[in-house]
Amino acid sequence: MESNLHFADQTLGYALYNQQINLIELQCIKQKISAMARMTFDLPFDSLYNKPCLLKLGLDDIRVCIPANTIQIKNAHELGIRQLKIYFDPSRQDKSLLINALNQAKKLRMSVTLAALNISGFSLHVVSLFQKLCQDYFFNRLIIEDNENRLDPLTTYSAINNLQQILAVELEYHCRNTRGLATGNVFGAIKSGIRYVAGSIGGIGGYPAVEEVLMSAKYLLHEPLVVPRNLAFSCKEILGRMGESIPATKPIIGSRIFAHESGIHVDGIMKKSELYEPFSPETVGLSRMIVIGKHSGKAAIEEKLKELNISINPSYVPQVLEKVRELSVRQKGPVTDAQFPKLVREATL
Amino acid sequence: MKVNIVDTTLRDGEQSAGLIFTAAEKLSIAKNLDKAGVFAIEAGIPAMGKDEQFALASILSQKLTPQVIAWNRANINDIQTSVDCGFSCIHISIPVSDLHIQYKLKKSREWVLKQFGDSLAYARSLGCRVFAGAEDASRADAQFFLQVAEIAAGMGAERIRFADTIGCLEPFKTYEMMQRLVKSCALPIEIHVHNDFGLATANTVAAVQAGVTLASVTVGGIGERAGNASLQEVVGVLADMPGIYTGINPARLPELANIVSNACKPRMSQAL
Numbered sequence: 001m002e003s004n005l006h007f008a009d010q011t012l013g014y015a016l017y018n019q020q021i022n023l024i025e026l027q028c029i030k031q032k033i034s035a036m037a038r039m040t041f042d043l044p045f046d047s048l049y050n051k052p053c054l055l056k057l058g059l060d061d062i063r064v065c066i067p068a069n070t071i072q073i074k075n076a077h078e079l080g081i082r083q084l085k086i087y088f089d090p091s092r093q094d095k096s097l098l099i100n101a102l103n104q105a106k107k108l109r110m111s112v113t114l115a116a117l118n119i120s121g122f123s124l125h126v127v128s129l130f131q132k133l134c135q136d137y138f139f140n141r142l143i144i145e146d147n148e149n150r151l152d153p154l155t156t157y158s159a160i161n162n163l164q165q166i167l168a169v170e171l172e173y174h175c176r177n178t179r180g181l182a183t184g185n186v187f188g189a190i191k192s193g194i195r196y197v198a199g200s201i202g203g204i205g206g207y208p209a210v211e212e213v214l215m216s217a218k219y220l221l222h223e224p225l226v227v228p229r230n231l232a233f234s235c236k237e238i239l240g241r242m243g244e245s246i247p248a249t250k251p252i253i254g255s256r257i258f259a260h261e262s263g264i265h266v267d268g269i270m271k272k273s274e275l276y277e278p279f280s281p282e283t284v285g286l287s288r289m290i291v292i293g294k295h296s297g298k299a300a301i302e303e304k305l306k307e308l309n310i311s312i313n314p315s316y317v318p319q320v321l322e323k324v325r326e327l328s329v330r331q332k333g334p335v336t337d338a339q340f341p342k343l344v345r346e347a348t349l
Numbered sequence: 350m351k352v353n354i355v356d357t358t359l360r361d362g363e364q365s366a367g368l369i370f371t372a373a374e375k376l377s378i379a380k381n382l383d384k385a386g387v388f389a390i391e392a393g394i395p396a397m398g399k400d401e402q403f404a405l406a407s408i409l410s411q412k413l414t415p416q417v418i419a420w421n422r423a424n425i426n427d428i429q430t431s432v433d434c435g436f437s438c439i440h441i442s443i444p445v446s447d448l449h450i451q452y453k454l455k456k457s458r459e460w461v462l463k464q465f466g467d468s469l470a471y472a473r474s475l476g477c478r479v480f481a482g483a484e485d486a487s488r489a490d491a492q493f494f495l496q497v498a499e500i501a502a503g504m505g506a507e508r509i510r511f512a513d514t515i516g517c518l519e520p521f522k523t524y525e526m527m528q529r530l531v532k533s534c535a536l537p538i539e540i541h542v543h544n545d546f547g548l549a550t551a552n553t554v555a556a557v558q559a560g561v562t563l564a565s566v567t568v569g570g571i572g573e574r575a576g577n578a579s580l581q582e583v584v585g586v587l588a589d590m591p592g593i594y595t596g597i598n599p600a601r602l603p604e605l606a607n608i609v610s611n612a613c614k615p616r617m618s619q620a621l
Contacts, residue, residue: 152555153551179582180550180579181554182547183546184519184548184550184555187520216546220517220519220522221519249576251546251575252545252546257574261364264422265364272453275452276514276515276574293367332615332616333616
């Protein structure tokens with residue numbers, strides 16, 4: 001049975017706010033992201049209100065982020081918007097604002113997700129407020145957000161479990177990656193039973209990286225997810241259209257995460273790739289590369305000789321290795337395929 | 350609880366494919382790691398040759414405060430080379446998962462225990478402090494890991510590194526595993542993880558939450574494949590945890606990060 005894990009995509013909203021990207025590009029980005037997993041796209045209402053052509057992006061899977069304001073909700077409805085993410089701060093705003101907003105949305109038959117609960121720190125008073133709201137008003141889900149970034153995976157899991165005992169509404173989890181824990185925290189949320197989580201491609205905008213959450217949920221939590229075989233390429237294309245690049249060692253999709261140089265590792269990979277790779281490069285549409293440099297061992301030299309169709313007496317391999325090390329230290333970089341044959345000739349003189 | 354930071358930027362960090370630090374860069378990084386207050390610096394692998402030995406000897410001559418450690422495979426040659434280079438702190442690594450033992454070493458568990466014991470004994474006989482390293486521990490049989498730790502303890506090792514070599518741990522499994530192992534392991538455990546799923550910092554933090562007192566990191570999380578646990582991220586999270594301190598001076602970290610970042614840039618290649 002296929003997984004019902006669902007992402008609230010933040011990439012498109014980030015692209016809208018931060019980049020000069022035209023509608024066609026946005027449509028392309030949206031289409032590519034939709035192909036990766038079940039997606040709903042969170043977009044800010046003011047962007048759509050100011051640029052109604054963006055409505056052509058298609059509203060079926062767009063959720064519009066709007067404050068608890070009856071006039072803006074009415075305006076959203078007039079534009080054809082039907083899915084809302086209403087944000088509300090119970091520590092600063094009066095609950096009557098929220099109640100009016102929920103009533104307005106209900107009257108207009110709009111679907112509502114409420115973004116209101118700061119999981120990093122909430123009072124019992126706020127929790128009782130939401131308990132009552134859940135009973136009296138219908139909204140699809142309540143977003144819990146780690147606004148102060150104080151939680152880690154274990155405390156995220158406990159906090160969500162506690163809330164699930166008290167609140168009779170489905171929860172959705174959002175967080176940011178300010179401390180390098182986002183993927184781990186989302187992992188904790190999914191483990192606690194949450195099915196809707198926020199993310200962005202490549203972690204852009206400081207959100208949990210969709211590709212990291214997808215792969216860790218599939219391989220480490222055994223969610224029945226289908227990971228697209230062109231995941232790395234797709235992410236590169238999406239971010240490329242936004243003028244962004246992927247760091248070479250970005251987990252899951254970086255171009256060099258299957259580049260191996262260390263002698264022990266290359267020797268191991270040649271024997272059995274599972275020794276040093278948690279998943280095959282083909283899983284995400286990348287390729288393995290053997291880099292020849294300071295850390296190389298005999299196995300890498302032998303592999304490179306085979307790859308470049310160079311035949312030598314095996315007893316010369318240690319000399320080739322020595323030349324490789326000397327050159328790579330001298331040039332502070334790996335030995336290229338162009339340089340390798342000449343090194344071999346020198347070593348075998 | 351003090352969590353000791355074991356930095357392996359100069360060893361595992363430099364194993365990031367295509368990366369080379371010059372001797373001067375290694376020295377500068379080591380000095381700045383010292384200023385930042387790390388507990389230990391895993392400086393490199395003397396068995397890699399004369400250039401590496403030259404760079405490492407230069408670091409040793411500084412008599413820095415942290416332990417300055419040479420990484421070794423479990424064989425006499427590696428260890429002798431490290432001692433000849435001037436090291437008195439020796440890390441000895443051996444694979445402990447059946448997968449690695451069978452397919453990489455093509456040996457047996459019994460061979461691993463004997464080889465490891467002999468290597469540790471040899472290093473100790475030369476007057477060295479020894480630190481054990483269990484490669485691919487996250488996929489090893491837990492009882493065998495404990496057996497390896499027992500042997501290491503018997504030979505005078507001071508701690509054992511639990512290496513998640515392929516980055517396949519997740520925080521809950523890490524926590525559960527470490528909670529059990531910390532209670533029954535003959536040696537203090539040092540957690541060493543990789544970032545293949547983007548979980549390195551989370552796993553290191555989970556290990557500390559389970560009682561682990563040594564964390565292996567690299568500056569900026571550089572290292573094999575998607576890298577290691579980031580020193581800055583781990584120290585940042587631990588600084589917010591009540592009752593935990595690392596001894597790291599956060600004011601030193603931006604400069605350290607800058608130095609490492611510059612050292613990671615390639616030079617224009619010279620013509621042969």
